[in-house]
Amino acid sequence: MLKKILIANRGEIAIRIIRACQELGYEAVAVYSDADRMAPHVRMAHEAYRLGPPPAVDSYLRGDKIIDIARQCGADGIHPGYGFLAENADFAEAVEEAGLTWIGPPPDIIRLMGDKLAARQTMARAGVPLVPGTDQNQDLRDEELFAVAQTVGYPLLVKAAGGGGGKGIRLVRQPEELKDAIRVARREAEAAFGDGRVYLEKYIENARHVEIQLLGDLHGSIIHLGERECSIQRRHQKLVEESPSPAVDDTLREQMGRIAVTAAQAINYASAGTMEFILDQNKNFYFLEMNTRLQVEHPVTEMVTGIDIVKEMLRVASGRKLRYTQADVQQKGWAIECRILAEDPANDFMPSIGRIIGLTTPTGPGVRVDSGMYFGVEVTPYYDSMLGKLIVRGDSRGEAILRMRRALEEFRITGISTTVPLHLQLMNSARFQAGQFDVTFLERNFQFNQTPPGELAQVAAVAATIVAHRRNREAILLHQSQPSPWRLYGRREALDRRLR
Amino acid sequence: MLKKILIANRGEIAIRIIRACQELGYEAVAVYSDADRMAPHVRMAHEAYRLGPPPAVDSYLRGDKIIDIARQCGADGIHPGYGFLAENADFAEAVEEAGLTWIGPPPDIIRLMGDKLAARQTMARAGVPLVPGTDQNQDLRDEELFAVAQTVGYPLLVKAAGGGGGKGIRLVRQPEELKDAIRVARREAEAAFGDGRVYLEKYIENARHVEIQLLGDLHGSIIHLGERECSIQRRHQKLVEESPSPAVDDTLREQMGRIAVTAAQAINYASAGTMEFILDQNKNFYFLEMNTRLQVEHPVTEMVTGIDIVKEMLRVASGRKLRYTQADVQQKGWAIECRILAEDPANDFMPSIGRIIGLTTPTGPGVRVDSGMYFGVEVTPYYDSMLGKLIVRGDSRGEAILRMRRALEEFRITGISTTVPLHLQLMNSARFQAGQFDVTFLERNFQFNQTPPGELAQVAAVAATIVAHRRNREAILLHQSQPSPWRLYGRREALDRRLR
Amino acid sequence: MKYITTINDQEFTIEINQDNQVTVNGQPVEVDMHQMLDTTMHSLIINGQSYDVRMKEGTGAYVVELKGHLFEVTVADERTRRLAGIKSSFSAGGEAIIKAPMPGVVVEVPVSPGQPVEAGDVVVIFESMKMQNELKAPRTGQVHAVRVSPGDRVDQNAILVTIS
């Protein structure tokens, strides 16, 4: 039985896992870099221990230190979240060797699925349809890749073999672009995974990205929790996810789910995992990759199935049986998630840094926020740009979209640029509302409108003028000493009344 | 068709209704007293108009002014929320006479059910079981009440005829207490409803308060959305509600629901409403009163049925048919609501006032907050003490309780006393967890523990000592001028690091 | 620096040395405390345990809020403590004063000057936040003065009735 869980992560996912621990009566142990000393995951956990300086290599990637801390504080399990060490099979093995419970799938499955070429071969053997592409499970030299490309045909994708998550992917439409694309992909793959191997895959036009959530225990039971639609992407990074998918009907869901479960059984999968598929316009689907961990977008599945995936992960890791059979799983209603990123949609998604000096978080019926943001946080360039996630559920897709729009309008983040305005415009776009989009939609067919409505300019002008006017008056009326922000505020309030 | 709704209320319920309007694409108009100029309902609405000074009689009870504003700004409907003018039949009539849509039941039903004696007679005729008590629908003089009391028997309750909601109720165990109780009840009833009439009802020992949520349209359809358990009360005011009730099984639910729907049909009820019952230990139930409005605790029903009661109210008010039949209604999982009051549980629930200078609101899976609180709000004595509601849903009652405990621990409100610590202790109490309680539980069988756990004292001592120590140092190191809170904060941060 | 820190009648000897190492009653503890942006909230990690601590300076003491509990903490350094004499304290005798617990409206004053009252008798009925509260005589005596009338709107701590 687990009693005390160390969470080897930060931000919203660390908080998500702490919440699950608390609801199961487990103690939660946080670890933190110097940049995160005041972060909510540190303050919400029962215990918290410092890892090191801000860069991830010095902190959240220090597997050795994390295991030491877990042993010293008496934790009996480690949950890796996603990213950082979540798909590091060596770390998972080291955790188990230290006598701790690894809250995730067995290390050998992580290793197998982490090598995207080996994963393709394994899945093909288990009867899962593959996108045509490189078949050999070995490191091909550039010249060999040029030769394979001719059989695969154009357009094609150059993909990193060493890891997934959209890193090290390049689209190649013409043979003459291939050389450069391989160079860039190898560079990015080397940087991201320490593994420069790449492979080729046929690029399927107008395809959607649809994935199946899996959940298995250590007693051989595996179920799927339906699909997620993840086609709203930019730079191969998901931005909006939903469940169910507007492109999947009951028959297709049953078919994809059955194939995913069969393949997972073939490799003795346990814990939570996701099988990602490409879905073409004729409802053919092809294996893309398997994520052997909890995923960012797991909440949309939780919202429609009512199953708490993180709690189930913790339960099955301690040897308990799944509480659900396939027949228990029902999608009810519709859920949408918007990733709130510290990026500027008006400036080519350039990352935005700075201090959050104003924060109002939406709530109310059907709204869930999984977030690492807090009033006063300094958004640093050390970690990825995702600040949090806004998730809503409605009875229908229409209700969910309207609710998301309402919740986005309540979300007020100041001090940095975020993707909130982009999401608002997306929810208002006719093609998104109609469910007619594929993975290229956001980058090719959606125009982010940067010109604010005209009537707002006058409002902005009046507001600024009043502040300037009051500032002039204050300069005359106010004394210089300002004993405390509270007293200052009171004085300003009084002055506001006088100057009204 | 409705397009623009004026919300004649404040606080969390005004926000709840604004959210529903926004999700339906309606414009929302707020009204406010001077005490609420900066309140979120004013800032979230599309339009906002001032009513008058803080006291309710000068602002939120000014029906004439509210109707004027509605006409001038082109609103086509008025939603009264609960409290204030929600059960004022004259106001509802004036709204309709002004050509506006009243978002609630027909005024004559409000009037009928508002007179608790008339309501008893009507319900008896519709076949609803009543608690034995005064049968005449007239103003009985004290002497007549003394006589009736002998037939009713002791213990009994003295209740206000002019209104409900726990006001003007007195429990009388001995004949000699009756006179005083009538005096106090008349006084409170006169103050609350401008109607000093009281009546008597047999007091049923160890009873629960269970109510049925009703929803009807203008085309004769009425359904019920199951029951709510509201027995956790103090001073006849509900503090915690849940749905379903641990005391109600499928048979009883079907029976109570059927009787409630039949009675509502008998009076041609429309819109949302609640039939309140007393449930005794032998599963006999008796009509208590009918609330002809939206209720504070409606979210627990929304969380388990998935039906948005406020949106349905708005839809049916504009003449649309109910979107649900009785067969569509299913309770799934378990929901609990804790009312967050500005009252001090350690000091006999004495109301607490002051400024909220720190606020962290819980969120994450299964958590909903309906709240009028904001950072910097001044809690005034002008309105009722409810600041907001924390609602959670879990797969089972056990999961809901654990989740509520987790969410309560995340809720940080500073500057005033609230009921959060009481709720935390309640969630940890064995009898609450076992579902074994009745309306007297909180006041008679539950002890609020004011002694903090011993190990916390040392933590508090260390924290205060460090602050004192740093203050000494700062006095030496810091200059006097303090240009802005931000710069001050930065300097303190730097100093913290130096002094560590 | 050595401090004597008191909560109710419990005393802690807390020492913070030059290198900011902390001992409590002689036992070393590992402490890391930082102030949040709102300036009243602190994050404290003490021997690995993480706490959010809110702190307010009261009259001569800190009011510390910790996991929903309130502590009144007084901190004295050794020197101050030696210098401070025995606190003078008010004698409990004399008049009993019934004050308004918060701003509100006086609903009824069922007593008049000179009237004898017993402990527990209702002397003022007071309404605030839509609730009526009965304010009672804290001890037996005689009503000395009635400072308010029904309908009066009063501020917090306003004196309503005195009993001699």
Place this chain on the structure above:
Amino acid sequence: MKYITTINDQEFTIEINQDNQVTVNGQPVEVDMHQMLDTTMHSLIINGQSYDVRMKEGTGAYVVELKGHLFEVTVADERTRRLAGIKSSFSAGGEAIIKAPMPGVVVEVPVSPGQPVEAGDVVVIFESMKMQNELKAPRTGQVHAVRVSPGDRVDQNAILVTIS
């Protein structure tokens, strides 16, 4: 007091009189604005329409955030405006400077001093927030100086490469 308020090339004449009545381009508007506790947020009700407005003073201008849109607003009273001459502005010629858009790590510098580059050529590959961004030459020219090497950790606005 009369103000000329400018957003991009749109000018508003806004007058606030002694009684704080406001006109915009001669039209009276009903305005009620209050500051929130966090001091940058204001609640503005203008002709009954309710807005949350966040305001920050930039260099010589206010940055106003309104419904997710940013406006740069300059406010001048008439006197200031008359006194102010024509703004001096930098000439656009000379060196092109490639700066770090934010703190990060230099991954690769595929150019060296003296090398000719065309507009759009990648001159620095830069990583921040786990993403690699290619920084490109803004115009055709010759690499003048390379100030960084792969692996360098740089601050925001650090000069990386200059093109003459």
